[in-house]
Amino acid sequence: MAATAKDVKKLAALARIKVTDAEIEKFTNEFDAILDYVGQLEKLNIPRNLGKEKPPLRNVMREDGAPHASCAYTGKLTEQFPARLPAQAGEGEHLVVKQIISYE
C-alpha cells in the first residue's frame, strides 16, 4: 500500500500541521519505504479470533471525592497561559482564545 502526495497533504491537514511542497515529496517517498516494511504484517495469517485476553490489571477505581482543595493549582497553571487576561473583580484569570466561527 503506497501513500500518495495527496494522502500526505490530507494527513497533515488532519494532524493540524503545515507541510511544504518539498517536504510532501520527501515524506511521501519515506512513507513508501516505511509502509512497505510494516506492510509485511499484511501477509501474516493470524487467527481472527485470538480469544479475549483478560489483562491482570483492569478497572482501576478510586473513591469519589475532591483530590485537592479547589483552585489549589490554578495560579501555577494560568502562569503558563500564553495569552492571559488578568483577574478582574470577582473573577479569576482567563485564557484568551481567538474567534472560532470563520469570517467567510
Add this chain to the structure above:
Amino acid sequence: MTIVEAASTLRSKELKVSDLWDACSEAVKTKNPKLNAYLEIFDADNAAITAAQKRVDAGDESLLCGIPLAIKDNILIEGKIASAASKMLANYRATYDATVIKKLKDAGALFLGRTNMDEFAMGSSTEHSAFGATKNPHDISRVPGGSSGGSAAAVAAHLAIAALGSDTGGSIRQPAAHCGIVGLKPTYGAVSRSGLIAMGSSLDQIGPLAKTVEDTRILYDAIRGIDALDATTIPDGLYGAPPPAGGPRNLRIGIPQHLLKEVIDADMRAAFDATLDVLARHGHTLVDIELPMSVYALAAYYIIMPAEVSTNLARLDGMRYGLATRGRMLLDDYVLSRTEGFGEETRRRILLGTFVLSSGYIDAYYRKADAVRIVLRREYDAAFSKVDVIAFPTTPSPAFMFGEKSDPLSMYLGDIFTVTANLTGMPAISVPMGYVERGGEKLPIGIHFTAPHQAEDALFAIGEAVEKTNNN
C-alpha cells in the same frame, strides 16, 4: 564513582554532600560544552544539600541521599523547564513533580540538570533534539544512542553518578549499550509515569541508567511502586509470586538463534557468543529457543508507536502552555504553533500515526499490529516456561556516526532487539559486554536480557553475572 561508592564516601566523611555536588557540578560545567549531554545545568539547591547532609550525619540509610543525578528532559521537576528537547515546550515550566522525582526527593537525591534527548523521545541518536545532538563520550564523531542519549552520555562521561531516562522502544537500553553503561526498562506499570511527557502510552516506562547493576537496582527500588496518579501502575505480585530471592542461582538463558543470523555485525556476534560461553562455564544453562513471531515485532512497533504518538501529541496546540504562534483564526493558531514547534521526525511520526489510524487502513495496520502483539506475548510466555531470561545483543551494531542513518527506516531497524520488551510489557536490561573496534576507536557494546513480568530480580542476577565475566 558509583552510587554505592559515593554513599560510602559520604558516610565515612571523606566527602561532604556539598563537596560531592561541587565536584559533579564542576565536571559538568567543564565537559558539557563538548558533549552537549545536558540542556540545562541547575544551580545548587543549598537547602536540599544541607538537608541531605543532616540525614547522612544522622545515619539515614537511603543510599541516594546526597547523590547528584541527571534527569531526562521529559520528566517534570516542579519549577524547572521540561522541554522534551522540543521547541514546542522550550518555555514550559513544570507545575508539579513527576512521581519519580517526588520519590527521589524523598530519598534525598539531588538533581544536576536536565539531559538532552531526541525530541519527544523519538529517535535512536539524539540527532532529533531541537537543541543539537549529544556526542558519544567514547568517540565524539558518533551518536550516544537515543532517545535517552543525554542521560547515557552524562553517566558514561562521569557527569552524573546515575540518571533517569524513559524507554518506549529501547530508549534507555540502546544508549546504555552505545555508551557502555547499564540501562533498565522496568515491567510496564512498575514505575509511575505521572509527570512523564507521554510518547506511546502502552509502551512508555521510566527507568534508571547507571554504571553498575547494583546502582541500577538501587535507583529502580527508589522509583518503583503503585501510584494513585498513574492507573497503569501495578501492585507487587500481580503476575504471580516472585521466585525466592537471595543466593547465587543458576539461570536458564534462552537464545533465539534463528533471529540472530545475518543482522548482527560479525565481531558483535563473536562478543555475544563469548559472553554466553563464560556464563555457561559459570554454571548457567544455555537453551535454544524459537520466537517465530519476533520477526514481525519491529513492524508492529512502528505501527502502534506512531499511532499513540499522533494521539498523545494532539494535546500540544499552543493554547494553555508551550509555543504559541498566532494567526488570524483559532485554527491558524493551532496549525502555526504545531508546524513551528515540532521538528521533522516528530511531524513524520504524527503523520504516520494519523495514516495507520485512518478509517481505510486501521484494519490492515493498527488492528493487525495489535494482534501480533498478543501472539508475541503468548510466544514469550511459552518460552518462559522453559527459560528464566532471553538473551540478545542490545543492538546489531555499535554506535554509528552522525548523519550515517539519515534515512528514517535504517534508523528504525536498529531497534530490532529492544522493541519487543515494550510490546510485551516485560522488563529488560542492557549490560556492557566489552568493546568492538571501529575506525581505530574502541566502542562499547551491550548484551540484552528480557525476563517475565515483574521478574526484574532475574535481570539483576544475570546482569551481575555478566559484570563478573567482564571483570575476569
